[in-house]
Every structure is written in structure tokens, then in C-alpha cells.
Amino acid sequence: MPAIVVDHLAKHFSTVKALDDISFSVGKAELFGFIGPDGSGKTTLFRILTTLIVPDMGTATVNGLDVVKDYRKIRKDIGYMPGRFSLYADLSVEENLNFYATVFGTTVAENYELIRDIYSQIEPFKKRKAGKLSGGMKQKLALSCALIHKPSVLILDEPTTGVDAVSRLEFWEMLKRLKNNGITIVVATPYMDEASLCDRVALIQDGKLMAISTPSEVIKTYPWSLFSVKADDIFTLLNDLKSFPGVHTVFAFGQAAHVSFKERNMDEKLLSEYLLGKGHSGIKISPAEANIEDCFMELMIKT
Amino acid sequence: MRTLLFIIQKEFLQIFRNKGMLPIIFVVPIVQLLILVNAATFEMKSIRVSVVDMDLSTSSRKLISKYEGSPFYKVVQTTFSYDEAMDQMQKGKVDVIINIPNGFERKLVRENLSKVQFVINAINQAVAGLSSGYCTSILIDFNRELMQDWLSPAQMAGLKNIQTDFSYWYNPKLNYKTYMVPGILVLLVTIIGLLLSGMNIVREKEIGTIEQINVTPIRKIQFIAGKLAPFWIIALFELAFGLSIGKLLFDIPMVGNLWLIFLSGGVYLFVILSIGLLVSTVTNTQQQSMLVTFFFLVVFILMSGLFTSIESMPGWAQQIDRLNPLMYFIKIMRMVLLKGSTFADISPHFWSLVVFAIMMSGLAVWRYRKVA
Numbered sequence: 001m002p003a004i005v006v007d008h009l010a011k012h013f014s015t016v017k018a019l020d021d022i023s024f025s026v027g028k029a030e031l032f033g034f035i036g037p038d039g040s041g042k043t044t045l046f047r048i049l050t051t052l053i054v055p056d057m058g059t060a061t062v063n064g065l066d067v068v069k070d071y072r073k074i075r076k077d078i079g080y081m082p083g084r085f086s087l088y089a090d091l092s093v094e095e096n097l098n099f100y101a102t103v104f105g106t107t108v109a110e111n112y113e114l115i116r117d118i119y120s121q122i123e124p125f126k127k128r129k130a131g132k133l134s135g136g137m138k139q140k141l142a143l144s145c146a147l148i149h150k151p152s153v154l155i156l157d158e159p160t161t162g163v164d165a166v167s168r169l170e171f172w173e174m175l176k177r178l179k180n181n182g183i184t185i186v187v188a189t190p191y192m193d194e195a196s197l198c199d200r201v202a203l204i205q206d207g208k209l210m211a212i213s214t215p216s217e218v219i220k221t222y223p224w225s226l227f228s229v230k231a232d233d234i235f236t237l238l239n240d241l242k243s244f245p246g247v248h249t250v251f252a253f254g255q256a257a258h259v260s261f262k263e264r265n266m267d268e269k270l271l272s273e274y275l276l277g278k279g280h281s282g283i284k285i286s287p288a289e290a291n292i293e294d295c296f297m298e299l300m301i302k303t
Numbered sequence: 304m305r306t307l308l309f310i311i312q313k314e315f316l317q318i319f320r321n322k323g324m325l326p327i328i329f330v331v332p333i334v335q336l337l338i339l340v341n342a343a344t345f346e347m348k349s350i351r352v353s354v355v356d357m358d359l360s361t362s363s364r365k366l367i368s369k370y371e372g373s374p375f376y377k378v379v380q381t382t383f384s385y386d387e388a389m390d391q392m393q394k395g396k397v398d399v400i401i402n403i404p405n406g407f408e409r410k411l412v413r414e415n416l417s418k419v420q421f422v423i424n425a426i427n428q429a430v431a432g433l434s435s436g437y438c439t440s441i442l443i444d445f446n447r448e449l450m451q452d453w454l455s456p457a458q459m460a461g462l463k464n465i466q467t468d469f470s471y472w473y474n475p476k477l478n479y480k481t482y483m484v485p486g487i488l489v490l491l492v493t494i495i496g497l498l499l500s501g502m503n504i505v506r507e508k509e510i511g512t513i514e515q516i517n518v519t520p521i522r523k524i525q526f527i528a529g530k531l532a533p534f535w536i537i538a539l540f541e542l543a544f545g546l547s548i549g550k551l552l553f554d555i556p557m558v559g560n561l562w563l564i565f566l567s568g569g570v571y572l573f574v575i576l577s578i579g580l581l582v583s584t585v586t587n588t589q590q591q592s593m594l595v596t597f598f599f600l601v602v603f604i605l606m607s608g609l610f611t612s613i614e615s616m617p618g619w620a621q622q623i624d625r626l627n628p629l630m631y632f633i634k635i636m637r638m639v640l641l642k643g644s645t646f647a648d649i650s651p652h653f654w655s656l657v658v659f660a661i662m663m664s665g666l667a668v669w670r671y672r673k674v675a
Contacts, residue, residue, distance in 0.1 A: 050518045072520060080518045086511035090320050091313070102309045103519045145515075 001064055003028045003153055003184035004049065008058035011044055018044040019055070020207040026186060026200075031179045033198030034188040035296060041207040042188040043083060046157050049186070050080045062153055076104070079146035083157040083188075085138050089131025093122055093141055096130050097148060104149030114181065115144045118174055136167030143174070154178065156187040160194065172197050192293035203296055210299045215292055222290035222298060224248055224260040227268070230284040231275065240278045244271060251297055256284075258294060306521060310529025314503075318533060324499075332491045332541055336548055339487050340480050350434050353380040353388040353397040360408035366419070366445055370401065375437050389422075398424050399434055411449075473641045481556060484549040485636035486609040489571075491545055493603070493629060496538040496572050497596055500579030503530055505592040508583075523671060531576045538572045539565065558643030564636065567649065570656045571632040577663035578628075584670045603629045631655050 004026040011019040018041045026032045034042045047053045048060055051071035060067045062074050087096045097119070101108045112119075122137050122144070130141060139159055146154060156175075160168040172194065179185055179199075187198070195201045196215040203210040203218070211218060231237040234257065241250045241259050248260045259271075268285045275283050318324055352370055356363050370376045379397060382388055391397040402420035411417040421438050425431035474481050504527075507513040516526060542565070549555040578599065586592040605611070606620070607629035613621060624630050631652040638644035638652075646653070 052514065052517055075518055075520045078518065080515070082511060082514045084511045084514075086513075086515040088313075088317065088512055089510070090317050095313075095316065099309065099313055100515075100519070103306060103516075103521050105306070105520070 001028075002026060003030070004032075004060070004062055004186065006045075006049075006058070006060045009045070009048065009055050009060055010057040011048060011053070011055050017207050019048075021058070022204075022207070022209050023058075024202060024209060024212055026184060028184055029179055029182045031175060031185045031187070031197075031199045033195050033201040034186070034204055035190075035192065035195045035201055035292070036188075036204035037190065040204045042204060043157055044207075045204075046080070046155050046186070046188065050078060050155055051075060076149070077152050079149070079151035079154045081139075081142045081146045081154075081156045081159055083161065085142060087130050087138075087142060087145060090129060092127050092129055093133070094126040096141060097145055100145040101148045106149050108148065111148055111150045114150055114178075115147050117177060118147070119144045135163050136170075139163055139167070139171060143171075147178070151183070153184045153186070156185065158188050158190060160189060160191065168194070192291070192296060195292040201292070203299055205300060211295075218292060218295050219290050222295050224262055224298075225264055225266055226288045226290050226294060227259045227261070227266070227271075228253070228256045228284075228286050228288035229259055229271070229275075230256045230282065231280040232282040233280065236278075237275070237280060240275065240280070244274055249297065249301065251294070253293070258288060260294070260298075307525050307529050307532075310521070310526065311532050314530060314533040318537070328495065328537060328541070329544075332495070332545060333548060335491060336484070336487060336545060337552070339490075340483050340553060348375060349377045350375055350437070351379045351396065351398045352376050353382065353391055353400045354378055355382055355385050355388050355400060355402045357383060357405040358403050358407035362408040362411055362449075363403045365448075366403065366442075367401070369441050369445055373437075373441060392422070392424055395424075398430070399438065401438075480553045481641065482637070483609075484553050484555045485640050486607070486633045488542065488545040488549065489607070489629060489633045489636055490604060490609060492538045492542050492568070492572065493575055494600065495541055496534055496575040497579045497582075497600060498593070499537075500531055500534045500576045501582040501586075501592045501596045502589050503534070504580065504583040505586055505589050509588055524668065527580060527668060527671060531580065534576055534579075535569070535572050538575075539568060542568050555640065557640055559639035559645070560643075563639050563644075563646060563649065567632060567635045567639075567653055567656065570653070570660050571628060571635075573660045574628045574656060574663050577660065577667045580667040581663065581670060584667065603627055606630065607633050609633055625655075628656060628659050631659075 002025040006022055006024050009019055009022045010017070020041075022041075022045065034045070036042055044053070048055050048067060049062060051067050051074050054068050063077055065074050065077070067074060088099070091099065097108055101111075118140050122133070122140050125133065125137065130138065133141060143156075143159070146156075160171055163171065168191075175185055175187065176197075187194075189195065198215060200212060200214050201218060202212040211221075213221075229237065229241065234252065234255070238250055238252060238257055241247060241257055244259075246261055246263060246266070248262045249258075250260075251258045272283055272285055318328075354367050354370075356367060367378070371378050376399075380388060380391055385400070385402060388397065388400045388402075392400060400420075400422035402422065404418065404420070407417050407419070419442070421435065423431050423434050423438075504513075507516065546557075546561070546564070550557060579596070582592055582595050582599075586595060606613075606616070606624050606627050608624075609629075613624055613630060616624065635644075635649045635652050638649055642648075
């Protein structure tokens with residue numbers, strides 16, 4: 001039985017359709033990612049799954065329990081980390097953890113094994129107030145609190161937003177270990193690079209699911225030929241590339257521009273000469289592998 | 304039950320950790336009690352008087368000296384021009400003008416009747432009413448003395464006269480503080496209870512912690528009880544604290560049974576905290592909560608009978624005031640402390656509070672379930 005089954009779920013706020021007929025399922029011990037821009041409906045979906053709001057239409061179950069009817073039972077089974085830091089800033093690290101343990105009718109000692117990896121990193125600061133922790137440490141504490149009652153499903157809403165690159169990487173390492181412990185994890189992220197770390201990803205925009213598959217398969221579906229173009233003046237480069245005949249899309253990607261062409265056999269030389277003619281220097285053109293971000297951009301254009 | 308205790312423990316931890324909160328709870332009430340009790344008085348002292356004496360006779364001087372000798376009056380101007388006196392009143396430097404016309408004494412002797420004019424600044428009608436009352440009583444006194452001077456003892460005895468004597472029950476010295484302290488104490492615990500409880504749950508909404516709480520198996524009723532219990536305890540403590548200050552500093556009488564005060568206080572605070580909770584369910588930010596709370600507080604306080612007597616309100620206002628919990632508790636406080644009323648005496652007010660408590664808490668919990 002899958003851990004989460006969502007069937008034709010819809011929710012609107014006044015005139016805005018936050019979720020529009022969404023269906024998917026998440027298997028046990030799967031690391032499932034939701035990728036989408038701000039306002040795409042990720043948080044609304046998570047709030048329904050965590051029994052905070054009720055859907056207008058459709059059903060959703062967690063471990064076979066209905067989110068509307070069995071909300072009380074579900075709350076014991078899930079761990080939720082909202083996008084906003086929502087622990088008590090004026091309580092210490094230790095007090096927060098103890099509080100959430102007690103609220104779930106357990107103790108820190110009882111489930112210490114599960115959070116040891118994470119909590120041991122912030123334990124030196126256990127007397128510090130939660131509000132005074134750094135962004136990365138706050139996330140670790142929030143994750144510890146969400147895990148303290150040994151949930152079977154963990155729902156994380158943009159857990160790494162506002163966290164530095166190193167902490168982000170660490171955080172995902174932890175998620176993998178939790179997954180190996182048999183915990184189902186659903187995570188939303190605006191970072192495309194994190195998507196490739198998931199078992200499966202769902203691309204969501206304007207309340208609609210645009211694609212669900214493994215990261216490698218998402219990449220495989222990319223239909224065009226893609227090039228990475230570098231030049232000294234990246235800003236004019238982007239503009240000039242857009243006016244080159246046959247170009248489908250141009251996106252800045254780090255230090256380079258990702259250019260896609262609808263025709264398969266593009267002549268790199270032609271492009272190179274065109275750019276030289278525009279007065280660019282330091283031009284480097286190389287074929288590129290599509291990544292999740294490219295695929296997502298492509299999907300966004302289609303809709 | 305363990306969860307509930309733990310929530311209460313957590314709340315206390317947060318309250319005592321909040322450096323801004325402690326002074327509000329412990330220092331502000333003392334300061335308020337000291338300031339309000341000493342400042343909020345209706346007793347008139349040093350009414351500023353301008354005397355326009357056109358007569359300059361023995362009688363007129365005698366009359367003026369009576370005002371000069373009174374502790375309530377301070378003659379700040381003596382003039383022959385009414386316009387000059389009026390000018391001073393216009394500038395706000397004079398409260399009362401005593402206008403004694405020319406021929407005051409002559410008329411008194413020849414016609415047995417003479418007139419004096421009092422012009423009173425009635426910007427504040429309460430003060431004006433008191434001023435005119437004092438003025439008249441001094442004039443009556445003056446009249447009596449005149450008779451004593453002009454009539455023989457035999458004639459005096461022939462006059463029929465009713466003597467009035469007052470004895471003031473429950474507050475024999477008409478001590479204003481005795482009357483104010485119990486009322487102001489109610490005000491203090493109300494402010495503490497209403498504001499703190501109204502803002503506390505909203506605060507959890509505002510900083511988002513309620514989101515995390517709501518996904519836990521905590522029952523709403525547990526959460527609310529855990530939130531309100533600490534404020535209930537603090538406010539009752541505040542009441543005890545205020546009563547001690549009242550006794551030690553102002554020596555207010557405590558005739559009745561103090562347990563009766565605390566019993567009613569407990570029920571009353573339950574009402575107030577429920578109102579606070581209700582406010583916090585209909586608002587989303589601490590600011591909104593503050594504004595709504597303030598609105599209710601002002602209406603409750605002004606109609607509580609603390610500053611103005613309820614009996615002098617128009618009938619419809621008295622009917623509305625039956626919905627004012629403050630009014631009941633102030634009555635109970637004054638009855639028990641000053642009169643030594645027993646439970647039977649206060650029971651109509653007490654049961655009103657109980658009805659309020661049931662209604663308000665029911666409403667608040669119902670609203671809270673619906674929104675959150």
C-alpha cells in the first residue's frame with residue numbers, strides 16, 4: 001500500500017485555484033520531491049496532507065487514513081516542517097524538543113536514536129534560544145522536532161530555503177538516511193538542483209501537476225538540442241542569442257547561457273560567427289546535457 | 304492531563320522569560336494603583352474664585368471672607384469690573400466669579416432680600432455641579448449667621464428650623480480612596496487578563512507556531528486551557544497583590560470574607576479570559592487584537608460604575624450595562640470589602656457572572672474550533 005494517495009484533489013481560495021485536480025501517490029520509504037515556483041500550490045497541498053485545511057474536492061489518504069475523517073490519527077503518524085520557522089523562538093533548543101516530545105506523548109530519550117545524527121550537531125547549543133540559532137541550525141532543530149515522535153511520513157515544506165549551500169547538502173544527506181530508515185518523505189523545494197536528489201519528482205505549476213517521474217526520466221524527455229554558451233559579457237550575450245534565427249529558448253545558467261534549438265543538427269560555427277559579428281569575445285560553445293531546470297523551463301513554456 | 308500541565312509549564316516559562324512582560328505584570332499595577340487612586344478624585348480643592356465686589360460693605364466683606372476661609376476656595380482676583388473677571392474666566396484662570404452688586408447691604412437691611420450672582424465655568428459639568436453646591440452651602444451658612452446677628456435669641460427660638468445631620472454608612476469619613484481602590488483593582492486585573500490572553504493566542508498565529516501545534520495530537524480544548532490557566536493564575540495573584548497594597552498603603556477596609564472576593568474573582572477572570580480568547584479567534588494580528596480589546600475595555604470601564612454612578616445613567620444604558628461583567632465584579636468588591644456582604648447578598652451578581660462565564664467560554668471555544 002502506498003504511503004500517500006491523492007485522488008483528484010482541488011482547493012481554491014476565493015477566485016484563486018490553488019490546487020486543480022491533482023492525483024498522485026507516494027510509495028513507502030520514497031523520497032518524493034515537489035518542484036515548482038512560489039505560489040504554485042505546494043504549500044496548500046501540504047497543508048491538506050497535514051490535516052490543517054480540508055480540500056474542496058477529491059480525497060487524500062496518508063497510510064490509508066483519510067485526511068478529513070481520520071485527521072486525529074494522521075497527526076500521530078506524520079512529521080511536518082512548515083516553510084516558515086515555527087518553533088518557539090523564546091524557548092531553548094532543549095525545551096522545544098522536550099515540548100514536542102511531550103505533546104506527542106513520548107520522550108526525547110525514547111526516540112533519540114532516530115534524531116541522533118541531526119540533533120547531535122545542535123546539541124552543543126541546547127541551552128541557546130531557538131530564535132538565536134543560525135538558519136541551518138534552525139532547520140536541524142525543526143527537523144528534530146518533526147521527527148521526535150517517530151513519524152512514518154515526513155512532510156517538509158521548502159526546508160532548505162534560506163540555508164547556505166553546505167547546510168543544504170548536509171540536510172539532504174540526512175533525508176537520505178531517514179529514507180533508509182523506512183520513513184516516507186515528501187519535500188517541496190524551489191531549488192532545481194535538489195530535485196535530482198529525489199527518487200521521484202513532481203513538477204507543479206498554477207496548482208496543476210505537469211509531470212511526475214524520476215529525475216533521470218524527466219531529463220530524458222527533454223526534446224531539443226541544448227548548448228551551453230559562454231562569453232565575457234553575459235548580459236548582452238543573452239539578448240543577442242535571443243535574436244539568433246532558430247533559437248527556441250535562452251536562459252542564464254550560472255556563468256553560461258543555455259540555448260535550445262528545435263532543429264537537431266545545429267551548426268555551432270554559424271552561431272560562433274554570429275556572436276563574433278556582434279562583437280563578443282571569449283566565446284565558448286559546447287553541447288550541454290539538459291538538467292531538471294531546463295526541463296522545468298520547457299514545461300512552463302508549453303502550458 | 305500530562306500534556307495540559309506541560310503546556311501550562313511552557314506558557315509560564317515563556318511569560319517569565321519575556322523581559323517586557325514581567326514589569327507589565329508586577330510593576331505597572333502598583334504604579335497605576337498609586338497614581339490612579341491618588342489622582343482620580345472628585346473632591347474639589349482650591350476652586351479659583353474671582354470676586355467682583357461693587358458694594359464694599361461690611362456684609363459683602365463678611366461674605367467674601369467666608370469664601371477666603373474655606374479650604375475649597377482660593378480667591379485669585381478681586382476687582383470692581385465684571386468684564387475683567389469674565390476675561391480671566393475666558394482665559395481659564397478662574398472657575399467661579401462671585402458678583403456682589405452695589406447696594407447689597409442696603410437692600411439686605413431695608414428689604415430683607417438681596418441677591419448675589421455666581422458665574423460658574425461649566426466646561427466640566429461635574430466640577431461645575433460641585434462648585435455650585437459648595438457655593439450655595441456657604442451662602443446658607445452666611446444666611447444663618449446674619450439671622451443670629453440681627454435677631455434676638457427669643458426670636459431665633461421662635462423660628463422653625465430643621466437641622467440636618469448626616470452619618471455616612473460603610474464609609475464614615477467619606478474617604479474617596481476606600482471607594483476607589485476596590486474598583487481600580489478590578490480594572491487592573493481586567494486589563495491584565497484581557498490584554499494578555501487576547502494577544503497570546505494571536506501571537507502564536509502571527510509567528511506561525513500554531514501551525515506546528517495544530518499538526519500535533521493536542522486537542523484544541525487542551526491547548527486553550529493550557530494557554531488561559533497561567534493568565535488566570537497570574538491575574539488572581541495580581542488581585543491578591545493589589546489587595547495587599549490597598550490594605551498596606553491606603554488602609555482600605557476589609558470587612559467581608561476575602562474568600563468570597565477570590566471566589567467571585569475566579570469566576571470573573573474566567574469571563575474576562577474567555578472574552579480575550581474570543582477576540583483572539585476573530586483577529587489575525589496582535590495589533591488588531593489590541594484595538595478590539597481596547598474598544599471593549601473603554602466601554603466596559605466607562606460603564607462599570609467606577610467613575611460614574613450606574614443609577615444616574617439613562618434607563619437604556621442601564622439595561623446595556625447588565626452585559627458588563629466589570630460592573631458586577633466592582634459591585635461585589637465594594638459590597639464585600641466595605642459592607643461585609645455575605646454570599647447571599649452578592650449572589651445575584653455572582654450568578655450573573657457564572658452565566659457570563661458559561662456563555663462566553665462556550666462561544667469562544669466554539670469560534671476557536673471553527674476557525675482553527
